[in-house]
Amino acid sequence: xxxxxxxxxxxxxxxxxxxxxxxxxxxxxxxxxxxxxxxxxxxxxxxxxxxxxxxxxxxxxxxxxxxxxxxxxxxxxxxxxxxxxxxxxxxxxxxxxxxxxxxxxxxxxxxxxxxxxxxxxxxxxxxxxxxxxxxxxxxxxxxxxxxxxxxxxxxxxx
Amino acid sequence: xxxxxxxxxxxxxxxxxxxxxxxxxxxxxxxxxxxxxxxxxxxxxxxxxxxxxxxxxxxxxxxxxxxxxxxxxxxxxxxxxxxxxxxxxxxxxxxxxxxxxxxxxxxxxxxxxxxxxxxxxxxxxxxxxxxxxxxxxxxxxxxxxxxxxxxxxxxxxxx
Numbered sequence: 001x002x003x004x005x006x007x008x009x010x011x012x013x014x015x016x017x018x019x020x021x022x023x024x025x026x027x028x029x030x031x032x033x034x035x036x037x038x039x040x041x042x043x044x045x046x047x048x049x050x051x052x053x054x055x056x057x058x059x060x061x062x063x064x065x066x067x068x069x070x071x072x073x074x075x076x077x078x079x080x081x082x083x084x085x086x087x088x089x090x091x092x093x094x095x096x097x098x099x100x101x102x103x104x105x106x107x108x109x110x111x112x113x114x115x116x117x118x119x120x121x122x123x124x125x126x127x128x129x130x131x132x133x134x135x136x137x138x139x140x141x142x143x144x145x146x147x148x149x150x151x152x153x154x155x156x157x158x
Numbered sequence: 159x160x161x162x163x164x165x166x167x168x169x170x171x172x173x174x175x176x177x178x179x180x181x182x183x184x185x186x187x188x189x190x191x192x193x194x195x196x197x198x199x200x201x202x203x204x205x206x207x208x209x210x211x212x213x214x215x216x217x218x219x220x221x222x223x224x225x226x227x228x229x230x231x232x233x234x235x236x237x238x239x240x241x242x243x244x245x246x247x248x249x250x251x252x253x254x255x256x257x258x259x260x261x262x263x264x265x266x267x268x269x270x271x272x273x274x275x276x277x278x279x280x281x282x283x284x285x286x287x288x289x290x291x292x293x294x295x296x297x298x299x300x301x302x303x304x305x306x307x308x309x310x311x312x313x314x315x316x317x
C-alpha cells in the first residue's frame with residue numbers, strides 16, 4: 001500500500017506542474033491598472049514566458065481571474081457572477097491597491113477589497129503595481145498551485 | 159435689458175420672493191425664498207428674461223449653519239448668452255423644496271441625484287428614487303454627517 005501512496009503524491013505534483021504553466025486568464029479590468037496589465041501581458045514583459053499568455057474573454061474558458069482595478073458596490077454582483085461562471089480549478093489574483101483593499105477610494109462607492117466578494121489567492125499591491133510585481137505575483141501563484149493538493153476529477157470524494 | 163438693469167427688473171417683478179442678490183466673479187446670484195422658487199423660476203424661463211436652459215442643479219450641505227442645505231440652480235439664456243445662479247436655503251429638519259420637473263424635463267434626473275446624495279425631498283417630482291446608489295443603500299453619502307468608512311449592505315445576487 002505504501003507504493004500506492006507514493007504514486008498519488010507524485011501525481012499531485014505532476015498535475016500541479018501542468019496546471020501552473022497553463023493558466024488561461026480572464027482579465028476583469030476596470031481602471032488604470034489595466035495599463036500595467038497590458039504592459040505585463042504584451043511583448044515588453046511578456047507574461048507568456050511564464051505560461052499565462054492565453055487571455056480568454058469568457059470566464060468559462062479561464063482558470064485565473066485577474067481583478068484589475070477598483071470594484072464599486074454596483075459592480076460587485078457582476079464580479080461575483082464572473083467568478084461563479086469559471087470552471088474548477090480556479091484562482092484569483094487581486095491586482096493593484098484598489099482590488100486589494102479599496103486603495104485610495106476609502107468611500108461609500110467602492111468595495112474595500114475584493115476579498116469581501118470572492119476568495120483571493122494572491123494579492124499584488126501597488127498603485128499601480130509595476131509589471132515586474134505582476135510577474136512576481138504570478139510566480140507566487142504558480143508556487144501555490146504546485147504545492148497545493150490537486151483536485152482532480154476521478155479522485156474519490158472524502 | 160442691460161446686465162445692470164437685469165437684477166433690478168427681476169427684483170421689481172418678484173419683490174416678495176427674492177431675498178437678496180449678489181455678484182461673484184462676474185456671475186449674478188439671486189437668493190430666493192423657498193416658497194417663491196416655482197413662480198420665480200417660471201417667470202425667469204419666459205420672455206423677457208428668457209432663461210430657457212437649466213444647466214445644472216445641485217446642493218450644498220452647511221452642517222453647522224441654521225439653514226443646513228442650500229439648493230443651487232444654474233440658468234442660461236441662449237438668446238442673451240447670459241447666466242444666472244439661483245440659491246434657496248433649506249432648514250436641516252425639513253429639507254423639502256418644490257420640484258422643477260414641470261418647467262425643465264432635465265430637472266428629473268438632477269433632482270433624483272440630489273435626493274440620492276443629500277436626501278432633499280422634491281414636492282411634485284414624478285419618480286423620486288435613488289439614481290446613482292442602489293436600492294438598499296443606507297443614508298445619503300454627500301451629507302457632511304455621513305459617517306466615514308460606513309459599511310453598506312451589498313447588493314444580493316439575483317437567481
